[in-house]
Amino acid sequence: MAGFCPGERRTVFPAAFDYARMHSAEEAISALAQHGGDARILAGGQSLIPAMRYRLARPAVLLDIGGLNDLKYLREEGGFLRIGAMTADMTLERDKNVRSRYSLLTATSDVVADPVVRCVGTVVGSLCHNDPSGDWGAASLAARAVMVVRGEGGERLIPIDEWLVDSFQTALREGEMAVEVRFPVPEPRTEGAYQKIERKVGDYATAAAAVQLTVDDSGRVTRAGVALTAAGPRPVRVEAAERILVGQLLSENLILAASDEARAISEPFADNRGGVDYKKDMARVLVARGLRQTAQRLNITLGASA
């Protein structure tokens, strides 16, 4: 949870709830239909359980999908890397294909919480939680991910921009569960970076930025994804920066212009991680660092101007 401060009221145990272990996605979906808004899906639980312990979440019923091994998968299919709802962050981190070809996802999974949390916490669960300080939101925006949700009426595909509605709110409708997230398989000459400042290992981001670029043979940017963590009520895509980058040859001046847009759009909250001005400036700095790192990964030497 974002914004936990010492001195806030704390309770050790969550409020009472009923618990049911699910044996299939279909069972979970019909249980969701039965319980209406009172039920929550429990996947890795690494965000939900702390939220329940702080009484920030009080679901009456938990539907545990932890045993659904058919939702534990990571495979390329139909132009997408498909990640099942029970696939832990650590699975991505240990996957050789992801490490060699998905630099943005690798950079992100390496800094989500701490390794023990990543062994249990899931990518889809994080996107369902939609904490504006969670790392997967910005990474998914920059990579143009698609969520897959299933209800009694069938499946819906939801672009990530529409999925991330507001703080802790998604486009999930009552009776639906998220079953998968899809990341487009990177085109040739696609690289990315995730830059994060945190107070200590495993903390939520003070500020963070996700970047992904595709360039053509001449080094001209053909696709750009730039997004921010902890810079507003939801993960933020910096469209103005993307527009500045697309069609241009990467240069130090271009990076400075694009990263200024990150500062302009950033609307962070002041908390014990830092004040508003500091965090806005860190959004700028981290986008610039992410773009430089991406250029390096693309073997592009940056001149002052193209």
Place this chain on the structure above:
Amino acid sequence: MTTAERETETTEVDPTRRVTLKINGKAYKQDVEPRKLLAYAIRDTGLKGTHVGCDSSACGCCVVVLDGDTPVKSCTMFAVQAEGREITTVEGLGQTGALHPLQQAFWDQHGLQCGYCTPGMLMTSYAMLQHHSDPTDQEVREFLGGNLCRCTGYNNIVKAVQQAAQVLRDDKVNQLANAATGGNA
């Protein structure tokens, strides 16, 4: 919130149920509410090696290992979720007189000061070594990043994990050699 308020707001439901927790190969039956956290359920069996440090998912003192290779903060999991899983706690690593190579290494390298964080350090290291038998110093530091030591005894902890990794690798080589020679080496 006062204690009285806390008590009144949590008396709505009492769906106590019986779970069987398989800890270090032994089955423990327990009546739990679904909201009972695994760390507390483990400690209620009498196995007190699993420590609750911060009680907020931050410190890693309560780490246990599930199904032989997955570390989990047992304060961030409900006991009901653990039914059917193999749970290994620090008591399952070794015993007095027959320490696990990790425990021996923490002893040899003085990888502890007050010792409160040690069970979590041991269990996280144990899980890491299942996937990575030859970690660098940096990799050990990164994997143990979520385990906090208030005494800041980190350097010796890293040395201890490195020693244990070496011992376990040597053991494996010896076992393979023994198997190849029919145990007559």
